[in-house]
Amino acid sequence: MSTLDVAAVRADFPSLERTVHGKPMIYLDNAATTQTPRAVVDSIVGHYYGHKANVHRGVHCLSQEATAAMEAARERARAFIGAESTSEIVFTRGTTEAINLVASSLCQLFRPGDNIILTVMEHHSNIVPWQIAARRNGLEIKVVPILPDGSLDLDAYRALFDARTRLVAVAHVSNVLGTVNPVAEMAAEAHHHGAMILVDGAQAVAHTKVDVRAIGADFYAFSSHKMYGPNGIGILYGRREHLEAMPPYQGGGEMIGHVSFAGTTWADLPYKFEAGTPDFVDAAAFSTAVDFLEEKDIAAVAAHENALTAYATEEMMKIDGMRIFGTAPGKAAVISFLLGNAHHYDTGVLLDQLGVEVRTGHHCAQPLMETFGIEGTVRLSFAMYNTFAEVDAFLAALRRIAPML
Ligand code: PMP
Numbered sequence: 001m002s003t004l005d006v007a008a009v010r011a012d013f014p015s016l017e018r019t020v021h022g023k024p025m026i027y028l029d030n031a032a033t034t035q036t037p038r039a040v041v042d043s044i045v046g047h048y049y050g051h052k053a054n055v056h057r058g059v060h061c062l063s064q065e066a067t068a069a070m071e072a073a074r075e076r077a078r079a080f081i082g083a084e085s086t087s088e089i090v091f092t093r094g095t096t097e098a099i100n101l102v103a104s105s106l107c108q109l110f111r112p113g114d115n116i117i118l119t120v121m122e123h124h125s126n127i128v129p130w131q132i133a134a135r136r137n138g139l140e141i142k143v144v145p146i147l148p149d150g151s152l153d154l155d156a157y158r159a160l161f162d163a164r165t166r167l168v169a170v171a172h173v174s175n176v177l178g179t180v181n182p183v184a185e186m187a188a189e190a191h192h193h194g195a196m197i198l199v200d201g202a203q204a205v206a207h208t209k210v211d212v213r214a215i216g217a218d219f220y221a222f223s224s225h226k227m228y229g230p231n232g233i234g235i236l237y238g239r240r241e242h243l244e245a246m247p248p249y250q251g252g253g254e255m256i257g258h259v260s261f262a263g264t265t266w267a268d269l270p271y272k273f274e275a276g277t278p279d280f281v282d283a284a285a286f287s288t289a290v291d292f293l294e295e296k297d298i299a300a301v302a303a304h305e306n307a308l309t310a311y312a313t314e315e316m317m318k319i320d321g322m323r324i325f326g327t328a329p330g331k332a333a334v335i336s337f338l339l340g341n342a343h344h345y346d347t348g349v350l351l352d353q354l355g356v357e358v359r360t361g362h363h364c365a366q367p368l369m370e371t372f373g374i375e376g377t378v379r380l381s382f383a384m385y386n387t388f389a390e391v392d393a394f395l396a397a398l399r400r401i402a403p404m405l
Helices: 006-011 038-050 061-081 095-109 128-137 154-160 183-192 240-245 280-294 298-316 344-353 366-372 388-404
Strands: 089-092 115-119 140-144 165-171 196-200 219-223 234-238 322-325 334-339 359-361 377-381
Touching: 038 280, 061 089, 061 234, 061 280, 089 095, 095 128, 095 196, 095 219, 095 234, 115 128, 115 154, 128 140, 140 154, 154 183, 165 183, 183 196, 234 240, 280 298, 298 322, 298 334, 298 388, 334 344, 344 359, 344 377, 344 388
Parallel strands: 115 140, 115 165, 165 196, 196 219
Antiparallel strands: 089 234, 219 234, 322 334, 334 377, 359 377
């Protein structure tokens, strides 16, 4: 395995050079969103200056260039996650919209009394859409609990299935605990019971190689902005037979076969699920982000991020009153903590004053916070450009503020 040239990676991110409150910025909020490399921003600028047109409807040159960029990005996304066909790749605004699409459309095919299995560690975007769909369609929601180290209770998971279970929806990687869930094993169990599985890959794609067919995912959702790509675009992968059976999510241009007041027909996949003018500029820039990621050895990226996590964890545990939430074996590069009785918000504000950007709060995972009997945590999360020197600066800042909290 090669090692990652972190200095070379950092040179691609102009934003890492800025300061915060007069201090060098130490950006440790990568689970919320990553910084953006120059190539991705250049792609956006290049498309706005050189190829701005609406896709699909035009015969003119610019429109054809925009369409080609959009479809090349779809193919790039297909290959990135190992899908069989580009008709299984739907562009969305992000993970949240991808999950809403499935919840809103697929659940119409379920019958009152059917049930869905979620886990207690889900992000609100993998809870609330199912609650809305459950209310609308008379469905029941069951919840997999966690073990004290933050891994899923897989015995409890297996016990939740019954003849009416139609779908499991689970995070590939927890945005709070860093737990990497055994999604392939969970998919096999779901399929054994005749249920489908949706995997929320928002926290996975920037840190590990994802192969939707090896996982056995029926649906896989992720956001471009958490993997060095632009904001405002994401991907829903869905197995063709499911997408074929599902009714449209939104109506409008692009998603139709023929419109008449006597009755309208739908476009073929994936366009049936892409109503309105698509964001081809960000699709193309997303494709550049995939290039950027794939130029690296993803195993070397993960090894670097895991080494930062292990080092930070070990040093943090030497600080009096330190509590870390999520210690599952093989966890990803996320550390959630509380220091003594200090409020997470105060810790975050003081760290920010020293240039350290971390996230505080419930991280859109209130049911998980309730499980731990807390309101929130402080969370640091690493990307490929973070360094051991930055971890040292974070630790120094933490030791400095600890007596004030
Ligand atoms: N799922 C998980 C696990 C996440 O971490 C996030 C973002 N914090 C989301 C879903 C939602 O992603 P987005 O806001 O990009 O739609």
